[in-house]
Structures are given as structure tokens and as C-alpha cells.
Amino acid sequence: xxxxxxxxxxxxxARPSPIRELYAMTRRPGMISFAGGLPDxxxxxxxxxxxxxxxxxxLGREVLQYGATEGYPPLVEALCRWMAPRLGRAPTxxxxxxxxxxQQVVDLLGRVLVDPGDVVVVEAPTYPGALHTLRNLGARFAxxxxxxxxxxLDRLAEVLERCRHEQGRPPKLLYTIVNFSNPSGACLAxxxxxxxxxxxxxxxxxxxxDDPYGELRFRGEALPSLYRLAGGEGVVWAGSFSKVLAPGVxxxxxxxxxxxxxxxxxxxxxxxxxxxxxxxxxAAEYCRRGHLExxxxxxxxxxxxxxxxxxxxxxAALPPGxxxxxxxxxxxxxxxxxxxxxxxxxxxxxVERGVAFLPGPAFFPDPAETVGxxxxxxxxxxxxxxxAEPDExxxxxxxxxAALP
Amino acid sequence: xxxxxxxxxxxxxARPSPIRELYAMTRRPGMISFAGGLPDxxxxxxxxxxxxxxxxxxLGREVLQYGATEGYPPLVEALCRWMAPRLGRAPTxxxxxxxxxxQQVVDLLGRVLVDPGDVVVVEAPTYPGALHTLRNLGARFAxxxxxxxxxxLDRLAEVLERCRHEQGRPPKLLYTIVNFSNPSGACLAxxxxxxxxxxxxxxxxxxxxDDPYGELRFRGEALPSLYRLAGGEGVVWAGSFSKVLAPGVxxxxxxxxxxxxxxxxxxxxxxxxxxxxxxxxxAAEYCRRGHLExxxxxxxxxxxxxxxxxxxxxxAALPPGxxxxxxxxxxxxxxxxxxxxxxxxxxxxxVERGVAFLPGPAFFPDPAETVGxxxxxxxxxxxxxxxAEPDExxxxxxxxxAALP
Numbered sequence: 081x082x083x084x085x086x087x088x089x090x091x092x093x094a095r096p097s098p099i100r101e102l103y104a105m106t107r108r109p110g111m112i113s114f115a116g117g118l119p120d121x122x123x124x125x126x127x128x129x130x131x132x133x134x135x136x137x138x139l140g141r142e143v144l145q146y147g148a149t150e151g152y153p154p155l156v157e158a159l160c161r162w163m164a165p166r167l168g169r170a171p172t173x174x175x176x177x178x179x180x181x182x183q184q185v186v187d188l189l190g191r192v193l194v195d196p197g198d199v200v201v202v203e204a205p206t207y208p209g210a211l212h213t214l215r216n217l218g219a220r221f222a223x224x225x226x227x228x229x230x231x232x233l234d235r236l237a238e239v240l241e242r243c244r245h246e247q248g249r250p251p252k253l254l255y256t257i258v259n260f261s262n263p264s265g266a267c268l269a270x271x272x273x274x275x276x277x278x279x280x281x282x283x284x285x286x287x288x289x290d291d292p293y294g295e296l297r298f299r300g301e302a303l304p305s306l307y308r309l310a311g312g313e314g315v316v317w318a319g320s321f322s323k324v325l326a327p328g329v330x331x332x333x334x335x336x337x338x339x340x341x342x343x344x345x346x347x348x349x350x351x352x353x354x355x356x357x358x359x360x361x362x363a364a365e366y367c368r369r370g371h372l373e374x375x376x377x378x379x380x381x382x383x384x385x386x387x388x389x390x391x392x393x394x395x396a397a398l399p400p401g402x403x404x405x406x407x408x409x410x411x412x413x414x415x416x417x418x419x420x421x422x423x424x425x426x427x428x429x430x431v432e433r434g435v436a437f438l439p440g441p442a443f444f445p446d447p448a449e450t451v452g453x454x455x456x457x458x459x460x461x462x463x464x465x466x467x468a469e470p471d472e473x474x475x476x477x478x479x480x481x482a483a484l485p
Numbered sequence: 486x487x488x489x490x491x492x493x494x495x496x497x498x499a500r501p502s503p504i505r506e507l508y509a510m511t512r513r514p515g516m517i518s519f520a521g522g523l524p525d526x527x528x529x530x531x532x533x534x535x536x537x538x539x540x541x542x543x544l545g546r547e548v549l550q551y552g553a554t555e556g557y558p559p560l561v562e563a564l565c566r567w568m569a570p571r572l573g574r575a576p577t578x579x580x581x582x583x584x585x586x587x588q589q590v591v592d593l594l595g596r597v598l599v600d601p602g603d604v605v606v607v608e609a610p611t612y613p614g615a616l617h618t619l620r621n622l623g624a625r626f627a628x629x630x631x632x633x634x635x636x637x638l639d640r641l642a643e644v645l646e647r648c649r650h651e652q653g654r655p656p657k658l659l660y661t662i663v664n665f666s667n668p669s670g671a672c673l674a675x676x677x678x679x680x681x682x683x684x685x686x687x688x689x690x691x692x693x694x695d696d697p698y699g700e701l702r703f704r705g706e707a708l709p710s711l712y713r714l715a716g717g718e719g720v721v722w723a724g725s726f727s728k729v730l731a732p733g734v735x736x737x738x739x740x741x742x743x744x745x746x747x748x749x750x751x752x753x754x755x756x757x758x759x760x761x762x763x764x765x766x767x768a769a770e771y772c773r774r775g776h777l778e779x780x781x782x783x784x785x786x787x788x789x790x791x792x793x794x795x796x797x798x799x800x801a802a803l804p805p806g807x808x809x810x811x812x813x814x815x816x817x818x819x820x821x822x823x824x825x826x827x828x829x830x831x832x833x834x835x836v837e838r839g840v841a842f843l844p845g846p847a848f849f850p851d852p853a854e855t856v857g858x859x860x861x862x863x864x865x866x867x868x869x870x871x872x873a874e875p876d877e878x879x880x881x882x883x884x885x886x887a888a889l890p
Binding site: 084085086087088089090091094095096097100116118119121122124126127129130133134136137140141142143144145146147179180181183184186187191192193194195198209212213215216249252284285286314322326327328329330331343346347349350351352353354355356357358359361362 | 489490491492493494495496499500501502505521523524526527529531532534535538539541542545546547548549550551552584585586588589591592596597598599600603614617618620621654657689690691719727731732733734735736745748751752754755756757758759760761762763764766767
């Protein structure tokens with residue numbers, strides 16, 4: 081049916097996330113899926129988390145009531161403490177807001193900063209969910225090409241200069257996943273981090289440092305966060321329990337200057353009043369019982385094994401020289417470059433053979449919504465290594481190789 | 486500190502909810518609070534709900550994973566069935582979306598329909614949280630004065646005519662709380678319901694029927710929903726577990742035509758991906774175990790007693806003729822009219838004497854954001870009867886009477 085009422089301009093422009101359509105195509109019996117960025121449900125701390133429901137009995141009068149928009153105080157305190165090493169100091173409660181998934185961080189900060197037509201700088205490639213959120217707010221995108229060390233500094237400088245020149249003002253936001261990027265698995269190189277901050281500072285662009293994967297490093301040394309390097313100035317840092325505990329909890333958080341957090345809270349009041357206190361309280365209890373650090377140690381080993389399995393399986397299955405990739409040191413993803421292949425067609429052939437991945441173009445803004453040069457995602461493929469079982473990883477890579485043209 | 490970055494236009498205009506400031510003033514030892522619209526935590530089904538965490542153990546692999554944006558399927562099915570009597574038929578799953586509180590229904594539907602400057606028709610008085618959400622989207626308000634039977638039909642007709650005449654197009658939305666309105670406690674009279682729908686239809690205005698209190702009728706007969714009367718056309722109906730189970734669960738839902746629900750889902754993908762599955766699954770399990778109907782029967786009796794206590798306490802404490810009100814037949818609120826009193830000053834005196842309520846102006850849009858005539862909220866006061874204990878209700882009404890000028 082046609083919709084008989086006048087839509088808002090943003091709703092008129094909103095379009096389904098292309099990824100959801102791709103996922104729909106992969107739901108078939110026998111499908112081996114490297115498509116979704118899903119944690120392994122086999123390693124969810126189900127018993128430990130379910131036991132945390134004890135907090136509902138113990139503190140039910142408080143936990144079942146409306147909560148503060150800023151977050152459930154015991155969780156806020158636990159997060160402030162837990163964040164200290166990563167952020168250089170424990171943030172104050174006024175510098176943190178608990179959100180309903182880190183998707184909400186992008187939405188709230190986007191709403192604080194972005195008017196329709198405004199430019200947001202993103203990495204190419206980047207997380208399609210962030211593109212979807214910002215697109216719904218009417219953002220246009222300026223893209224910074226990346227290599228295995230993250231954003232190319234000269235290209236970032238160019239993009240910022242061009243925006244200033246062409247738009248007459250700086251972009252509204254720089255969105256970056258500095259650790260084990262979705263989709264590329266890359267980390268922003270240590271020596272590029274201060275330079276990115278310096279460029280952002282010089283051009284007056286606030287940074288959203290989205291870091292859901294940072295704790296999932298299974299090799300190499302942790303790199304300092306942008307937030308830490310900047311002493312917290314001009315950076316909003318987003319963390320999440322989705323990858324380190326479980327996505328169904330939908331608890332994430334943003335840390336930033338008190339003034340920007342206050343503005344995000346003000347909007348969040350009108351968005352969902354507060355993140356479910358039930359979920360927050362169980363997550364806080366999970367932390368209080370010391371489960372989080374133990375579980376992290378366990379999943380780092382678990383995911384390291386799966387990453388090694390995928391690396392070996394890809395090397396064994398793909399013809400030499402046919403694909404290029406860098407083994408990730410953490411996170412969830414392999415990012416394959418298949419020169420001369422359009423991975424959208426490859427996706428269809430692969431799904432027919434019983435293996436799914438996500439084709440590269442999903443991770444780049446469309447040329448129509450891009451300010452300046454767009455980047456062609458056609459030769460890339462994202463493979464998630466965390467969800468499938470090791471034997472499925474081997475078989476899936478064989479099927480993928482067989483689907484190559 | 487001043488914020489060094491350029492804000493979006495909506496964030497520039499956003500301002501703290503005045504209610505939050507009032508609440509902050511009421512947090513003192515010994516305060517009897519009729520201010521917050523809070524359920525009685527003493528009657529939360531704590532044990533029954535906490536036991537529902539068993540579903541996390543039983544279905545943890547699914548419940549701790551990412552969920553569908555539309556909602557957790559067993560909850561969607563339970564809600565579709567439960568809604569059937571109210572809505573005239575069981576909605577299909579495509580006609581329902583689970584949200585993170587019904588606040589999110591206002592936000593999502595607002596984002597689907599409202600551009601900055603657009604007009605939304607609201608009752609005067611109405612729920613300040615809806616005003617806050619819609620204000621953050623840049624809405625202006627046209628207000629329809631109400632009596633104890635809800636919206637005055639001639640005034641609604643006038644408002645719609647005026648909008649068409651002055652704006653050259655219909656308002657984007659009519660927001661109404663038809664049962665036990667927050668704040669007035671009034672129900673839209675049965676004979677006005679078809680007329681409201683007919684006016685909305687004739688002017689091409691979609692209706693948001695927000696119904697968090699409808700199940701809390703403790704006297705009189707249930708009235709047919711606008712959704713039912715309209716056969717679902719042009720009406721989005723919003724339900725919530727906040728008042729009938731517990732607000733900390735943050736599970737609510739919207740029912741409407743598949744096309745508008747699809748558009749809300751599309752935006753929700755970018756807002757929080759999905760409502761916490763943990764919370765949804767526990768709510769579904771709570772329904773599956775048959776707790777909801779039993780609990781509803783219990784709280785109806787419980788709240789009827791508190792409403793009767795407040796009615797008697799007000800009659801006993803207030804000088805005859807000093808205040809006018811209608812005893813509510815359900816819901817959470819008494820709405821007092823104190824002619825010649827500015828309830829903002831009364832609020833301050835009352836808080837000094839240890840009793841809090843919400844002054845009327847919080848429930849009306851400001852004149853600056855109102856299209857056409859504004860309504861003066863100064864002589865009104867909202868008293869929530871559900872939160873305080875019966876002896877506190879008696880003492881609180883005495884303190885309120887003593888604070889009168």
C-alpha cells in the first residue's frame with residue numbers, strides 16, 4: 081500500500097540497510113555464515129549471567145523502577161573504574177552515559193552535532209550501522225581511504241582541507257573504529273594516532289572513537305586510545321558489552337566531556353528515558369562478581385583459535401595470489417581483497433554453494449551520499465571468524481574458493 | 486565550559502525537561518512525593534519476574550545474541566494475542582514493533598513524520614515526556630483544551646481548520662492519551678471517540694494513541710480504543726509494560742499499519758538495533774507463565790484503594806470549594822484545579838512543608854512553541870496516587886492544604 085501521510089524529509093530518504101537484505105538471503109539450512117558480525121553463542125557466559133538475576137530479587141524495588149537517564153549508578157561506577165587504564169584516568173560519572181547499545185551512541189552524538197546535509201568523515205571501509213544511523217540524520221560522508229594501519233594521514237588531511245574549502249566549515253564529526261575495525265580488522269597505527277588527533281584538533285572536528293573490539297586483542301600490544309592521547313578533549317569514546325559479554329544485553333556507554341554527555345543525556349530522555357535497568361543491573365552484577373575479566377581472558381583464547389583456523393583455511397583453499405589479507409590481531413573480521421572480482425556477484429555464487437560473507441560495497445558510503453571521491457568496495461569481502469565452528473570455517477573457505485570465478 | 490563545536494539546530498534548541506529540575510528539588514529526607522508518575526515498588530512482582538530469568542539459562546544462545554529489530558518473536562506473538570480484545574483483532578507481526586519504552590514510540594513515529602517547524606496536535610494538558618521528544622525533533626504544538634471527557638470536539642475541529650488555513654497543510658500528528666490521561670486522569674468520552682477519528686481522517690492527520698494506563702481501570706467499563714474504532718487505519722497504538730509490570734523492564738510496543746511500522750523499524754535499526762533481548766525474553770516468559778493477568782487483577786485493586794485514599798484525604802484536608810477535581814476511574818493521577826493559585830509558587834511552599842506534586846504548567850507547551858492559543862497551566866496540579874503509602878497520602882494532603890495561600 082502507499083502511505084497516505086506526509087513523511088519527514090529524513091524518513092523519505094531513509095532506506096533499508098542493505099546488509100539486512102543480504103542477511104535475509106543467507107538464512108538457509110546448511111549455510112555456513114561468515115556474514116553477520118556475531119559473537120560465538122557457544123561461549124556466552126549463560127550460567128554466570130543468568131545467576132546475576134539474583135540482583136533483581138535483592139534490589140527489585142530499585143531495579144524494576146524507572147532509572148536515571150545517565151545510567152544505573154552501580155554500573156556507571158563500575159564502568160568508570162574499568163575504563164581507567166584505557167582512558168588514562170577514571171572518568172567522572174558526569175562524563176559517562178549508559179546507552180542501549182553503542183548504536184545509540186552514534187545516534188545521540190549524531191543528533192547533538194549533525195543537521196541534514198552536514199558532512200561526517202568516516203573511514204573507507206567503515207561500519208555500515210554507523211552509516212545507516214548518520215544517513216538517517218541526513219549526513220553526507222567524506223571518506224578517508226585506509227590501509228592495514230588505518231586511516232592514511234595525507235588523505236585525512238586532504239579530506240579535512242577540502243571540506244573546509246568547499247563547505248566553508250569543518251565536518252561535524254570524525255567517526256573511527258581505531259581497534260580491529262569493522263570490517264577491516266585493522267588498527268590505527270600507534271604513530272598515526274597523535275597525528276589524527278592533531279589534524280582533528282587543528283580543523284575543529286570532534287572525534288567519535290568507537291571501540292567495541294579493543295578488549296579482544298589476542299596478539300601484540302594494546303595501543304593507546306585517542307581519548308587517552310587527547311586527555312579526553314574533543315573525543316567521545318564508545319564502549320560496549322556486545323562483543324565482550326553478549327549483544328542481547330544491549331548495554332554500551334559513551335565517555336566524553338561533561339558538556340557533550342549532558343547534551344546526549346538530554347536527547348536520550350526523549351529517546352528511551354533510560355536503558356533498561358534490568359539489563360544494566362545484571363551487567364553491573366556480572367562485573368561486580370568479577371566475571372568480566374575472566375570471560376575476556378577466555379574469549380581472547382577462543383577467538384584467537386578461530387582466527388588462526390580461518391587464516392589457515394583461507395591459505396589452504398584460495399589459489400595463491402588470488403586474495404590478499406592481513407591476519408587480524410584481534411576483533412572479529414578478515415578483510416579480503418580480491419582484485420578483479422566483484423564481490424556482490426561472488427556473494428550470490430557463494431550463497432548458492434552454502435557459504436555467506438558480506439561483500440565490500442556495504443562498508444562504503446554510496447557515491448551519491450559521498451562528498452569528494454568515493455572508494456570502490458567491489459573487490460573486498462568481510463569474513464567474520466567468530467561465529468562459525470572451526471570445522472565450518474574450513475569447509476566454508478573451501479566453498480568460497482569454489483565460488484570464485 | 487563552553488562547548489567548542491557546532492551543534493545541530495535541534496540540539497541548540499533542546500533544553501532540559503523542566504520536570505527533571507522539579508524532581509531534583511523533591512529529593513529530600515521525609516518528602517512525601519505525589520510528583521513522579523511512579524508505580525508502587527511495593528507491588529512489583531519481584532519474585533515472579535526474577536524467576537523468569539530461567540529463560541536466559543534455557544534459551545541463552547538465542548536470548549544473549551543480537552535480536553530482530555522488530556522484536557523478540559515469542560514476545561511479538563504474545564503481544565499480538567494479548568492485544569486482540571483491545572484492538573478488535575490480533576495484529577499481525579508486521580503490524581507491531583517492540584520498543585525500548587513507549588517513549589521510543591513517540592521518538593520513532595515522530596522521526597517518521599515530523600520535520601523541524603511541523604505542527605503536532607496535543608491535548609492540553611498532556612504528557613511532558615512526549616512534548617520533550619517532539620520538541621527535540623523541532624515540532625511546534627497546536628493544543629486542544631480538554632474537560633473531564635477529554636478533548637473538546639469543537640476545539641479540535643477549530644485547531645485542525647486553523648492549521649489547514651494558516652500552515653496550508655494538515656498537522657503531522659495528533660498525539661492523545663485516551664485512557665486515564667497523564668496528567669488529567671480523564672478518559673476520552675465514548676461518544677467523542679468516533680468524532681475525533683472522523684475529524685482526524687477528514688483532515689488527513691495520523692493519530693498516536695498512547696495507552697499505558699488503559700489496563701488500570703478499577704471502576705466503570707472499558708471504552709473502545711481509537712485503533713479498534715478505526716479498524717487500524719490511520720492510528721498507531723502504543724502499549725507498555727511500564728505501568729502494568731515494571732518500568733525498569735523498558736519494554737513497550739507500537740501497533741499500526743505495516744507500512745508505518747516498517748518505517749519505524751527502519752529508523753530503530755539506527756537507533757538501538759533492537760530492544761534488549763534479555764529484557765524482552767524475560768517479559769515474554771512472564772506473560773507465558775500467566776503472571777500478567779494475575780498481576781493486573783492485583784494492582785487494579787491495590788491502586789483503587791490508593792485512589793480512594795487520596796480522594797478522601799483531599800476532601801478532608803482541602804477547604805471546601807478551594808479545589809476542584811474528578812475522581813479518576815483508573816490510571817495514576819488526580820488533576821486538581823485551584824483557581825486563583827499559581828501552582829508553581831504552591832510547589833515551592835509545598836516542598837518546604839515536605840510534600841511534592843507537579844505544577845500544571847509542566848503539562849502544557851510553552852506559548853513560544855504553541856501555534857494558536859496557548860492554555861495557561863498555572864491553576865493546575867498533578868498528584869500521583871500510586872507511589873506513596875496510604876498513611877503518607879493522608880499526611881501529604883494535609884501538608885498540601887497547609888501550603889495553600
